[in-house]
Amino acid sequence: xxxxxxxxxxxxxxxxxxxxxxxxxxxxxxxxxxxxxxxxxxxxxxxxxxxxxxxxxxxxxxxxxxxxxxxxxxxxxxxxxxxxxxxxxxxxxxxxxxxxxxxxxxxxxxxx
Amino acid sequence: xxxxxxxxxxxxxxxxxxxxxxxxxxxxxxxxxxxxxxxxxxxxxxxxxxxxxxxxxxxxxxxxxxxxxxxxxxxxxxxxxxxxxxxxxxxxxxxxxxxxxxxxxxxxxxxx
Numbered sequence: 001x002x003x004x005x006x007x008x009x010x011x012x013x014x015x016x017x018x019x020x021x022x023x024x025x026x027x028x029x030x031x032x033x034x035x036x037x038x039x040x041x042x043x044x045x046x047x048x049x050x051x052x053x054x055x056x057x058x059x060x061x062x063x064x065x066x067x068x069x070x071x072x073x074x075x076x077x078x079x080x081x082x083x084x085x086x087x088x089x090x091x092x093x094x095x096x097x098x099x100x101x102x103x104x105x106x107x108x109x110x111x112x
Numbered sequence: 113x114x115x116x117x118x119x120x121x122x123x124x125x126x127x128x129x130x131x132x133x134x135x136x137x138x139x140x141x142x143x144x145x146x147x148x149x150x151x152x153x154x155x156x157x158x159x160x161x162x163x164x165x166x167x168x169x170x171x172x173x174x175x176x177x178x179x180x181x182x183x184x185x186x187x188x189x190x191x192x193x194x195x196x197x198x199x200x201x202x203x204x205x206x207x208x209x210x211x212x213x214x215x216x217x218x219x220x221x222x223x224x
Contacts, residue, residue, distance in 0.1 A: 043202050043215030044155075093211035099145065099157040099170060100204075100213055
């Protein structure tokens with residue numbers, strides 16, 4: 001029961017912005033959109049999350065559409081170290097044992 | 113920065129052995145999780161704990177047990193290791209305000 005849909009892979013040029021789309025058309029009103037990434041052979045790394053407003057931090061920006069059915073993660077200036085699998089997740093924050101369920105993710109390859 | 117450490121990066125055990133995987137976090141987080149990650153199956157929750165001595169089963173608890181005697185430490189125990197428990201094991205600690213999960217580097221366990 002995949003809650004999110006992401007393209008399986010994408011390439012990005014080093015120094016350019018990487019825009020990663022995610023569809024979550026069945027998102028509930030109390031579910032947040034979270035983004036994680038996993039660099040090869042490492043544990044997943046939290047990037048950003050949001051409910052309905054756009055969010056920005058030192059790593060990325062998150063743009064959520066007004067109907068909340070899709071979102072875009074933006075890496076403003078991709079570097080080679082941003083090569084990873086990126087996971088978009090919807091989940092309710094605050095419930096005990098609220099697990100993360102990773103789908104297939106988008107495999108991003110940043111090229112020089 | 114939040115730090116989650118796991119006792120081993122790589123571990124090789126024999127079938128039938130009792131295996132202990134340890135996880136320590138340094139941010140006084142209430143919630144801690146054990147996942148396993150397998151190719152094509154994504155991240156699956158084994159157990160979680162929301163307080164000292166408190167634990168709840170996740171989606172795949174069979175063959176595993178856990179222990180949380182101190183807030184910072186959450187241990188996963190394989191009572192009698194089997195080859196189908198060969199996997200990457202990931203521990204996570206959850207921050208209670210924004211519910212971000214921070215992962216350790218993972219333990220790649222091979223049972224022969």
